[in-house]
Amino acid sequence: MSAAKRVQQWATFARSWHIFDCKWQDPYESANIIKKYLMGLHKPIYHPMNDCGDVVVAINSRDIALRGDEWRTRAYFHHTGYPGGASWTLAWELHNKDPTMIIKKAVYRAMKGNLQRRHTMQRLFIYPGENVPEDVLQNVTNQIRQIRLVPTRLDQIPEEVTKTYPKVMDYPEDYVLK
Amino acid sequence: MAGLVRAGFSFAKTAIFSTSVRSIATTNPLHLREIHERVEGSTKIIEAVNVPSPRTELLIRAENLPTQDAAASTSEKPCYMCALGLDVKHTDVLIVSQFVRSDGCMLPRRITGLCRRQQKKMGKLVAMAQKAGLMINLTPSYCKKDPKKRKDHKKFNTYFDERTIFMKKIPKPVDKFKR
């Protein structure tokens, strides 16, 4: 095998590291994206028996966004195994306790339940904020594109932009400004 | 006959209402105003000052756009938002914030001049933007401005789907979670 071919072999089977910013992202939509990178589905060499999955570092998991009233309607079920040991935790209660748990469970449930699933989950690193250990961050070579745009708050827009922005609504002539 | 009755009714209405209003007003009643409060010595003076509308120069109307043709002379004239045909999202705070008072409340239809459907839509978009904490400088004084300081489930980020505005029943999101 020539030197160039050997390098190509290494490059094909090397694990690459991806970073994903969860800020204002729906965890259940982004789980389907993260899953593809974790399992190696984005590679042409993918095969279920081929260990070609990548590593994903998910940051800012505290700032995930759920749709509509999901924070207070979505419940997470747990059973201790004892009689009367069932419990239902709402999404906002779970997020208060552990801000990484919702995205972790979303990715776990997005994958098919087989023997590989728990090993694939070991390659997912979730951090609640932007503080990532240096030895993790120096491996990262790729950024996964966010699905949803991060919205801009009105108080973060400068005042002259707000004033000179084109208007659609004008006040009627007899309106008292409030 | 019906036209005669309507003309008589409108004549009676103008005779009753406009005259009574005109007799009360001491200044020109039709003007955009601002309420000013100041204290001079022991007296508090509250006056309404006529101001020009700050928006008139920046106004966008469909009939003034160069791409629009003068073919819109049909029976029903659409309101200005329908004529513009904008796809407004609740994250477009620069547009949504034009329809609210300074305390973040939606303006009524007699002031916005929208049709019923657009008024409903803009009202829902305002509610969505306020719940998502995107217009925290347009809130009542007692409101906790920072969304992260709100209670329970309100302190976390929430996004909304604009397609659900006119739905009777909002469908559950599709993911593999059993609910």
Ligand SMILES: [Zn+2]
């Ligand atoms: Zn309309």
